[in-house]
Amino acid sequence: MAASYFAEFGLLWYLEELRREEFWKFKELLNQEPAKLGLKPIPWAEIKRASKEDLANMLAERYSRKQAWEVTLSIFLQINRQDLWTKAKEEMESKPNPYKNRMKERFRLVWIQESNLPVPESFYKDSVGVEYSTLTRAAAEAPGPATVAMNGPEGCGKTTILRKVMLEWAEGTLWRDRYTYVFFLSVDELNRVVETSLAELLSKDWPESAESLEDALAHPEKILFIMDGFEELKFDLNVKTDACSDWRRRWPTPVLLSSLLQKSMLPGCSLVLGFGTRSMQSNRFLLKHPVLVGLQPFSEHHRKLYFFHFFDDTDEAMRAFSFVSNIPPLFVLCESPLVCWLVCTCVKWQLDRGESLCIDPETGTSLYVSFAATAFKAGRSDSLLQNRARMKSLCSLAAEGMWTQAFFFVQEDIGRNGISESDLLMWAGMRLLRRRGDGFTFNNRSLQEFCAALYYYLRQPREQQNTAIGTVAQMVAASMGHVHTHLSQVGGFLLGISTHRILNLLETSFGFVLSKAMKPEIIQSLKSLGQHEPDKGEVNFQRLFSALFETQDEDFVIKVMNFFEEIFINIEDTDQMVIASYCLKHCRSLKKLHLCINNVFPYDLSSPISEIQTIFFWRDLCSVFTNSRKFQVLKLDSCTLDDVSLGIICKALARPGCRIESLWCNFIYNFGKGLDFSKAILHSFHLKYLNLYGTSLSTGAVTYLCETLRYPACNVEELVLGKCDLPSEVSKDLACVLICNKLKSLSLIENALGDEGANVLCEGLKHSKCALQTLIVNFCCLTRVSCDYFSQTLPNNISLSTLDLGSNILGDEGVATLCEALKHQNCTLAELCLTSCYLTPACCKDIATALTCNESLKTLKLGNNEIKDAGVKQLCEALKHPKIQLQRLGLEMCQLTMACVEDLASALITCKSLKGLNLDWIVLDHDGVVKLCEALTHADCVLELLGLDKSVYEEESQMLLSSTEEKVSHLTIVHEPWLQEEYRMRGVVPLGSNLK
Incomplete structure (x- = not known):
């Protein structure tokens, strides 16, 4: 209800209707009522002496029009003047909404001039009936603020629908009782606006005769924003600053728009949004509980109706439709309203000129070429x-x-x-x-x-x-x-x-x-892209493949694909798989393929491509393993494959021409089992690295795999079975592999092996034929009991050089047992990781003693333990020992303070072997940084790598650290210095990494 619809004298007229005693009662209640509504009261002295005209003016001056009427109407009920309350309400409802009238005029004009529908409105409503109904009902029936996101590709009709619902609201046929105000924002028009407020944006269409914008926005639950044009935005809505809430204040445009989408601004309002495919992917994270409405393509029935509505002449319509429907690829493309319009317009021009009908549907480019060529003929001089x-x-x-x-x-x-x-x-x-x-x-x-x-x-x-x-x-x-x-x-x-x-x-x-000259320029430009470092992520291979597919030029595709030795491709539907297979089968120089494929297998029933064709294209894609003689590395990450597609890829890997050396199969539900997989392992004579991280394996599957690994023909040297849900029972099979196989590295991270499993593994490690050099058993539910088994093993194993026992509950007692083994003269261990093992300063004396006795141990990682200053002091004494050979020490997150810096500084100057020290996630005060830097710049300090995050320090300390790094030529200070190495050892593939 908007009080602004009254004439200027409206309030006074109603006050004049009050009798003397009613007017006095009105004054008494006016002394109390504003406070109840959260308004600032008018002093009683002013109310007491005011006439009816004075009081009307006073209300108009102190409050907005809407607030003044809310107070007045509330008091009318309290003084039993229901008649005045009813009359005022009726007058409000009968008055037109100036803003609504303006929107009706504007969007009627837009609908006529810009929507450009070449078909009757009845056909349009029928073709989008389901989506229209879903969208309008979701916006009307939401119990609270609604967010409705309509998405679809270019040309599917999003803008037309949004304009239609805006027009129908303005005409009073839609959301009449739900939304008092609906605002339409073409967000693409904000590209040229650097800074603005919501008030400025809305005031452009706000009539002077309407109530104030402040009154309109006072009830956001009655407000709906329709926003369109996200595909054309120049700026990123993933802003780093906090969202804003004040709609009156000017903000950077990305912040303002992002705040509206997240409902930080006007949290009670509702949204109806039109997103294209790309903008939906990049901005969905901003939306709170959106209702998604996908625009469906034209059915065959609607395609036929479109043609018969587009052409005035029935014979022309029949000829045009017959021509298009007899070209299946073109008829499929006409599922899109935009393509339907392009094709009909093109055919119309050709019929008008008496030409033979001709449209090239081979690619999207050829369709637009046909349109442009026909259009140019129609208008050229x-x-x-x-x-x-x-x-x-x-x-x-x-x-x-x-x-x-x-x-x-x-x-x-x-x-x-x-x-x-x-x-x-x-x-x-x-x-x-x-x-x-x-x-x-x-x-x-x-x-x-x-x-x-x-x-x-x-x-x-x-x-x-x-x-x-x-x-x-x-x-x-x-x-x-x-x-x-x-x-x-x-x-x-x-x-x-x-x-x-x-x-x-x-x-x-x-x-x-x-x-x-264009083609040679394009080829040279693509060659330059192929020379970039793959892990820099400068090439979006999905886009490149789509562009190459557009050419359908085999020689050109082969030439371009030969520029790329490493490819990262994410396939999310059948169409993308078809495009990727076309390009990959033409690769001749590919060395590494990183592939993620989903929504293709099991066969997608919604795809126009048949199941037989899908399998054919998948075989084409897998042919890259043999087509490229340089092919060495395949990384399958989070793929969804069924038995048929798994069989095809395994057979491709087992072919004689495949020279794969490294196979990563991370997070694949049913990989790593079956006869086809075993054949792939056995027949891949060059395969040295096998990674099944995150792939759940049954006991039987592990047994079968271990049997395969034990064959003399199998050459796998590095095996990663991390996070495979392995029970302790499989340790026996794995121990047999250690005895009979050439295996040099085994990662069992994140499996519940327990102490029993560790015991069985240690029996294999003790065997004289065991060649294992690296064993990773992080997060394997080990306790101090396992330390007893490893302590008995280490003096009897001459091959094992790296043992990672991190993230297990070993405690000081368990480490003490390990240290006894480290002191043994036959122990050859070079690297020991004990991060996150619940250690305290009490274990450091044993560790210090072991360090001075063991000349083989070069790396010791003790990060994320409560070593504290007391423990570090003991370790520093060991570092000063003349026999110490330790080269790398990890002390990150060990709760160190300023109290141990002097000991660290002294050890850095004295120790001639220590090349790397990790103090990451430890923040010292400036005095501590000064002492550390003094040691680093000392002539006797040989440290080359310091793990430390400079960005968390104050500016003065940052400058000192940078200055020290510049002054000492052999020193590098870096955050998380050994992270990539740990990823590689454990077999985890960080997103976008270029490991192995």
Whole structure:
């Protein structure tokens, strides 16, 4: 209810209706009522002497119009003037909402001029009926603030639906009792706004005759924001600063928009959002409990209806539909409303000119080429030079817009790119541009992307270039990278146009020659990408593969794929698998493949590709193992594979031409078992490293695997079975492998082996034929009892050099037992990890003694134990011993303070063997840093690597540490210095890593 709908004298008129005693009672209640509503009271002295006119003015001055009427209406009920309360309510409800009227006028115009539906509204409602109903019902029936996110690819009709619901609300046919105000924000228009407030954004459409914006926003539960255009945003909504809540204050635009989405601002409001595929993936984390509405493609029935609505003539409609439906790939593409419009428009032009119907549906690029070529024929003049200049101006505008993320063009943009008023009318008539308010946009985003790519083929080598537009090399790097997501499709079109067939088609249609130098430039740019370090993540292989697939040029694909020796690819549906298999089967130089595949196996019934075709494409993808003679490493990470797909990949690995050396199979449910897997291991003669981390293995599967590993033909030297849910019973099989196999490294991290399992393993370690050099048993539920078994083993094993017992409850007593073994003259252990083993200063005396007696031990990791200053003092005394050989010591997270720095400093100066010291996650005061740096700069200090996070220190200490690092040429100070090494040993693959 909005009090602003009353005339200026409305309140006074109602007060005049009060009798004398009622007016006095009104005054008495007015002295109390504002406080009940959270308003500042009016002093009683002013109320007491006020006339009716004075009181009306007083209420208007002290409170907003809405607040004044809320107070008045409440008092009317209390003085038994129900008649006045009813009359006021009726008057409020009968008054028009000026804002709603303005939105009705605006969106009726938008619907007529911009929605550009080539079909009746009844067909439109029928084709999106389910989605429309789901969206509007979710926004209306939510018990609290609603968040409804509609998503779908470019051209599926999101903007049209959002405009329609806005218009229907304004016309009073939708959400009438749910939302008093609905605001429509085209968020792409915020690209040019650096800083603003929500009040500024909304005030642009706010009529002067309406109630104040503050009153409107006082009840956010009655407010809905509709937001569209997220695909075209220039900025990232994952802002690092805290979200904002004040809608009156100006904020950086990303902060403001992010705060609205997270409901930090106006938390009671509701949201209806339109996301494209990319923007949904990148921004969903901001949304709280969203209801997702996916737009479905046109059914065959709706495709046919669309054609018959689009063409006025029934015979033309029948001819057009028959033509398209007889080309299955083209008919499938028409599932998209955008493609349906492109195809119908193209056919319409050809029919009008009496031409034979011709559309190339082989790729997305060829479809847009057909559209552009047909459109150009419809509008070109007689002068080829003029035609070329016009086309280049349009494409320059498109390219500048893509590089600057501008999708709405004002007169300045249009003039800067050399487009005249007559050209504008021509492009609008050809459906390439359309008017929008005071400017123009391309008819859809994909057309702008296509024209932006075409720009590079129209430019002349020596002509002055638009500085806002990047070079070919820059476009290739940007569109095939991870950062500039808005340029990815431009890169796809750029490669798609480069083929001989497409260039010929365009030149024939345009009547002028396009640049032939483009393809060599593109190839050279892709070659440069192939020379980047793979672990830098500068290449998005999903985008690269999609762009290469667009060309359907086998020779070109082979040439490009040979630039890449290492590939990271994440396959999330059947279509992506088809594209990846096309590219990977053409690899000839690939060494490493990191693959994650989901939503393909078991066979996806929703995919238009048959199960037989899916298997065929999977075989093609797996053929890379033998097609590339350099192939060495396969990393399968979190893949979902069924028995059929597992069988295919195992058989591919077992083929004679496969020379794989390293196989990672992390978090794969049913990998590592069965005959096919055993054959893959046995027949892969070059396989040295096998990693099954995170793959649950039954006792039987482990037994079968161990039998395979014991075969003389098996050459696996490093085995990772971390987090495989192994019970202690399998230790017997593993012990047999240690005896009969060439195994040099075994990781059993995160398995509940227990002391019993450790005992059985130690029996294998004692065997004279055991060649194991590294054993990792972190998080294996071991206790001090296991230390007894390892203590008996170490003096009897001459091969074991690395033992990691971290994250087990060993305690001081268990470590004391280990130290006895370390003092034995036959103990050859070089590295011992005891991180997170519940140690206290009490064990450090035993450790110190062992260090002075053992000349083999080079690395000791004691991090995350309560060693404290007292324990470190004892270790430092050992470091000063002349026989000490320790080279690396880990003391991170050991609760050290300033009290031990002097001992550490002295040990660093005295010890001639210590090269690495980890003090990470320990923060010293500045005096402690000074003492440490004095020791590091001492001529006798030989330390080369110090683990320490400089960023957590105050500026003065940071400068001193950096200065010390610069002064001592052999010293490096780095955070988490041995992290990558630990990942490698344990067989864990951090995201984006380039291990092994």
